[in-house]
Amino acid sequence: MKRIIPMWIAIIGGFAMMLSSFVPLAESAGEMFADVFNVVAAIAFVLGAGSLAKQHLEKLSRRDAGWGYSVITLGSFLITLFIGMLKIGIHPNPSFPQAAYSGSNDAEGSAWSWIYEYMITPLTSTMFALLAFFVASAAFRAFRAKNTEAILLLVTAFIVLLGRTFAGVVLTGWFPDWASGLRLENLSIYVMQVFNTAGNRAIMIGIALGVAATGLRILFGIDRSWLGGGDA
Amino acid sequence: MSAGNFNNTNASARPWFERLDRIDRRWIFLLMFLAVSGPILWIGVTGKTLPEAPTLAARAVFQEIDQLPAHSLVLISFDYDPASAGELQPMATSLVRQCAAKNLRMVFIALWPLGNQVAQQTIQDVIRDDYPALKEGDDFVNMGYQAGNEAVMKLLLTDFAKAFPKDSRGEATSNIPMLKDVKMVSQFPLLISVSAGYPGSKEWVQYVISAYNEKMNFVTGCTGVSAPQLYPYFPQQIAGLLGAIKGAAEYESMVNESLAVDGVATAPKYLQAQRRMGPQLVAHLLMVGLIIVGNVIFFARKRRGAA
């Protein structure tokens, strides 16, 4: 029973949504669902926060190796939550001074924007910047002419890499006009327009069919592994 | 260097290519750091930038804006946040600058929560600082952020004022002089999106540009990651496309050239993208070099294996 009801909820909800896309009266159902979903996800933050707190409190109480880091995580979590939820140090919006919480958390100079600017931004964008190092090491290791596929992969990457800088212009800029199509910068655009378009299109068509089949598997009750286990 | 070394390797020591192949990847990281920081320091100290040769897609962006008559309405959507500002801010700055210099009437919107913030910053840096004659409400207006992603786009198709009921100052849309006659998005002859992902250029094409059978002109600037997904739409749906910092640098150089005044150096804020092309060039060359070295190792090993 515990599996059957959820399965039917999914089936009915799914088919209703599918049909609603075709009924002009119900066309906004998708957007309404997006709102409902966002609210449910925001409420579910309580669960995530609970899990986070539990993990770290357990580490703390067990005095696991590195429990000090758990203190940092928990402390920073609680402080940020406190500052943000109560809008500490935020003025009301000048247009609506009578509403105490009308100010935006992002106002310059607030504690919240300090956290954003001096903690979240440097930490996350540096994490993001690590990619520059990883693309280099991945290119060194993986782009080797082992077979036809690998050769195509690396030659294309090579053309685009060169074509997207001034080096491409220097290397092939002297090509005469009738062969301008072979200049690296044009070649890289050509690759994008023809090969990349073809590849991406086929991937997209495939994905559309994949999504349709996955969705139908769920809606026909064939695939129940998301409910746990194949055979319910 | 390969053949000579190769025959001389002594059987007990590992051949050079094996050693090179097992090189600690941290050396590669170090090289990458130097390849990026070296040019930044050099350009920062000398102030020199590399020349640019604009490609088709970037030239198209420039021409789309250039051909509009003065006082045309332009809708500029800021679909990115500070995290992607490194790539996209130079484009946004140059796009707004060209529009301001052409005296177009600009309507700024944001579909990313933090897009409003970057839009404000761009307005401050370009319009308020350098084109103080343009008046908010008459020549440009910032409508701020609206939540809803594609839903906002779809709403724009039918009712502009409903999608953006007030501007970022809190003024009702119906009271803004330049928007008096604007009912829907199709009244803008040009739509510009500076986009870092979802929602962004692709959604604009799908929901707005396609809806008008490509009657509206659309130019966009995007991050390197999303560029490959957008090239299929160029030039039919997307009339002009700035891909990553390279596109930004090409376009920036065109705008600078068109607005250059003899004897006056271009302000540094209008050279951001071209400055960033320095580290790009060296880092790309490093990548190319690494790929070549990787393959030299591969072939050396193959020959050894075959011998």
Add this chain to the structure above:
Amino acid sequence: MRITHKILCRIFTNHSWKCVATFLCLAMCCARVFAFEISSEMSEAVAPTTQIVAAQNIFAKNVLAHNAPAQDANPPLVEPVNAAADFKPAATPTAAPARHWFNSEKTALFLWIVFIGAAVTVSVWLAKSGRPIRIRRIAALEAVDNAVGRATEMGRSILFVPGIQDMDNIQTVAGLTMLGRVAKTAAEYDATIEVPTCRSLVMEAARDTVRASYLSAGRADGFSADRITYITDDQFGYVAHVVGSMVREKPATCFYMGCFFAESLIFAETGNAIGAIQIAGTAESSQLPFFVAACDYTLIGEEFFAASAYLSGEPAQLGTLRGQDVGKFAVVVLIALGVLASTILVMAPNAAAAVWFLYVLQKVLGG
């Protein structure tokens, strides 16, 4: 409730022919609507020569624009664009009634969904009735068992990353169906599986899935909810934690199944550095190159969605894969026909038959 369930199950799965019949009825109804629409448009339509001109203009615009985008908005081209708009009467909103029970502009879309649904249902039905299905080998999925076994042998854990999007993304759902399979294998091999998640809802769903997998593998006692944790909603905060724990705990096998963005390569390179076997699957085409370059096996786009069905080995599920193939075949045929018609049109501009054919095809594809 159980009885209703049984009845509904019968309708849907056991007696798929009923389902097929329902679908076919629906399809016929729609085909009628569709045919009516086309014929009425035909009668209303402008003279064929205008249509030919319009069709040519479409191509003219594409071709010219292809070579000189800057000219796109020049006066001579404005006219063809308008003509092209007239060429697709269904797209003009003025003609459609404001509110209706069925949005006739979406007839083609509806038919496509009915068609795919029918193809899937018929294939499932055929598969269930015992017709053998051959499915080609997918290397990445053949490797799953070995990869899980390797973790057991090495006494290390398995890391499963279900992407960084929430439950309203179908890739996350597909990732979780995959998690169900992997967790079952892991439970059978007695390997531990760690699932850090980026969203609270995904954590809850993943706990349900893994718990049920352990249950169905008969090892309910081996399940620990604490291995499925919520980290943070922030993309790079999540990445920082996952790669940090990767280098510390050195999982033997890493699965990345779901919707990924920039973090794909950070995960894959870190996993590579610690010597883990890595199997990735995503439909995010911008990230596929990184997984292809840095992982041992990658499920590309559609393969990712097929993974769960493939691993289940059940005839019904494999049947849906064939249904997908039928859809693909239809697309290939339509594209081929469309290309043929448009080529004829370019070679012989007055081939009225080609114009109509192309028009119908575009209609079918909603183009």
Add this chain to the structure above:
Amino acid sequence: MTRQAKTWLVIGAVFVALLVARGMIGQGLGRVYVKRTDVTVTLPDAAAVNSAAAGASSTSASTSASTSASASTSAPTSAASTQPTAPSSAPTSSSSAATISWQEWKQVPPLEFIAAQKANPAQTEITLSWPRTIGLWLAAFFTLAIFSFLYADNPFYKIAESLVVGVSAAYWGVIGFWDTLVPKMFGALTPGLVKSLVQPSLVAPEMLQQISMIFALILGVMMLWRLLPRGGWISAWPLAFIVGVTAGLKIVSHVESDLMAQAAATMKPLVVSVTDASGATNMWDSWWASVANVLLVTGVICCLAYFFFSVEHKGVVGGAARVGIWYLMITFGASFGFTVMGRIALLAARVEFLFDDWLWLIDPNHFRGL
């Protein structure tokens, strides 16, 4: 002491020495200046405020802006007052004057500070901001701490990692509360409260909106049921609803925008004649355009052949699939090359932050001198 610890010590010592040296030279490094602006806002007349607040004052525990009158003047010289006062105590005025005022601080380039000091050494309008300067140094520390992960896992990285997890988890929770729950759910269910406390411009919710939000609330409560000792299974219901609806929605949207649109766009003529401005056919361009279309159509069909599951990759299909995988590889190579650009730009941005904002080694924006 282990070798690794020694390495870290040496790196750290060299680094600090360089930093100190840098601090001695020229303008020094890493400071943030702010400019003060005073903001005074007149409250709308008391009657209007009271009526607006009436809905809230009975239900809300927090003080309404019109009634509280705690003194919170922050001395303009104290740079630390960039975080002025809590909203509940923000008004500085008595209720009769009905104005509130506060200071706002905007970051300005050091150049402005230098100019202001030159004009009037006693000015207090532009000052050094300690909180922001400390923030800047923290940001630099975090940047380096994350970069240090490239060398090896280490305590600095672990500190940064623990912090980013804690801060960002709370950050998104807060965003979810103020940007989703408050305007959407509370805005629909308790519009009076939201209007008086948060968003006076709130548009009255529609009936449908209210119903959907009640539904969302029910789903949310079902999710949270899990925290109770009994009946946690009910949380599977909202999840099932979400999964089902997502499946239904995505089937439609993917078939529409990916399958149909992409297939229609591929129906291109294999032969193209390109005419130039004078109307004459340009052979060379026509040839290129035709080849491009042929390659495109072949590519799409071959790649689709690769994705066939129920056909063995042998014979014609096998050949097509092989060509298909070549196309895919070219696609991936191109995407890779393009993405590299963006990644390097990101690294460049971080390096610029270190060199420009923190170390003051370069000055591309002319913030510190010409």
